Amino acid sequence: NIPTIKLNTGALIPQVGLGTWQSADGDGYKSTVEALKAGYTHIDSAMFYRNEAEVGKAIRESGIPREKLFITTKIWPTDLQYVEETFNKSIELLGLDYVDLYLMHWPVAMNHNGNDRWYPTRPDGSIDIVDPKEWSYLDTYKEMQKLLKTGKVKAIGISNFNKERIEKLLADPEVTVVPAVEQIELHPLLPQQELVDYCHSKGIAVEAYSPLGSTGAPILSNETIVKIAKKRGVNPAVIAISWAVWRKTIVLPKSTHAERIKANLQLVELTDEEGKEIDNIHKLLGGPKRLVDPKWGIKLFD
Numbered sequence: 160n161i162p163t164i165k166l167n168t169g170a171l172i173p174q175v176g177l178g179t180w181q182s183a184d185g186d187g188y189k190s191t192v193e194a195l196k197a198g199y200t201h202i203d204s205a206m207f208y209r210n211e212a213e214v215g216k217a218i219r220e221s222g223i224p225r226e227k228l229f230i231t232t233k234i235w236p237t238d239l240q241y242v243e244e245t246f247n248k249s250i251e252l253l254g255l256d257y258v259d260l261y262l263m264h265w266p267v268a269m270n271h272n273g274n275d276r277w278y279p280t281r282p283d284g285s286i287d288i289v290d291p292k293e294w295s296y297l298d299t300y301k302e303m304q305k306l307l308k309t310g311k312v313k314a315i316g317i318s319n320f321n322k323e324r325i326e327k328l329l330a331d332p333e334v335t336v337v338p339a340v341e342q343i344e345l346h347p348l349l350p351q352q353e354l355v356d357y358c359h360s361k362g363i364a365v366e367a368y369s370p371l372g373s374t375g376a377p378i379l380s381n382e383t384i385v386k387i388a389k390k391r392g393v394n395p396a397v398i399a400i401s402w403a404v405w406r407k408t409i410v411l412p413k414s415t416h417a418e419r420i421k422a423n424l425q426l427v428e429l430t431d432e433e434g435k436e437i438d439n440i441h442k443l444l445g446g447p448k449r450l451v452d453p454k455w456g457i458k459l460f461d
């Protein structure tokens with residue numbers, strides 16, 4: 160009874176999924192086991208999270224028919240020039256025959272053979288980016304389109320793309336598949352309504368990462384959220400997650416605690432009045448605020 164959204168591929172995606180960033184070293188396994196027990200059918204992983212093997216193990220051991228689940232993984236910037244082999248590695252780590260969604264984690268290619276697996280830098284300390292004339296996110300996306308033909312990827316999408324980059328992607332004559340999904344940081348302090356509306360107008364579903372504000376979950380102590388939670392008799396997390404569902408996004412709360420994982424699935428149907436009040440929270444606090452920055456700074460992508 161988790162609500163679903165129809166992707167532009169025709170597939171249904173559950174509107175709540177388990178986020179697994181910062182769930183590794185056993186936590187990826189445990190939280191996936193708990194989530195599947197609690198009734199989650201949607202798990203969001205990534206090669207960068209270093210938990211694909213754990214997540215996959217939990218999925219395989221669950222005995223839940225594969226077609227009842229929606230599994231996502233992502234390709235990291237240092238792998239953008241190696242789509243096919245990186246995808247095959249993900250599938251192998253997951254131990255699954257296919258993924259439901261494969262996302263480009265960030266719209267920038269970084270040196271695959273640099274001084275660091277995840278954040279290569281140049282001697283001057285700047286990020287070791289591949290010259291876009293040599294290889295760009297557009298080239299990666301075109302390679303991702305080819306994966307669809309293998310049947311091992313049911314849908315492809317993007318993450319952390321701003322509007323200009325999406326426009327550029329959609330305008331490219333060799334881009335024939337509209338991304339099914341755009342995954343971005345979204346929570347009451349960063350609603351990004353314009354970008355959400357733009358994606359929806361193009362048939363791109365939008366996924367919210369860090370819906371509770373990530374580490375420390377600052378959204379849970381917000382006055383408005385707490386007030387509505389008290390009124391509805393639920394945990395503040397339920398309100399933040401239900402708001403994401405109310406605004407027709409897909410939401411990926413992360414937790415490694417069984418009772419929180421369970422609680423985060425208890426949706427309430429917000430009234431439009433409550434939803435709009437949450438829309439306005441950031442305005443009371445001095446405007447939108449990004450709470451999660453990549454190590455190298457979001458400016459690279461904006």
Ligand code: A2P
Pocket residue numbers: 178368369370371372373374375376379394396411412413414415416419420422423
């Ligand atoms: P933990 O994993 O220790 O449970 P986000 O989804 O925005 O990334 O937020 C995740 C953060 O919020 C994590 O630090 C997680 O901690 C915490 N968290 C997740 N669900 C709840 C909850 N229901 N109540 C309190 N904290 C939560």
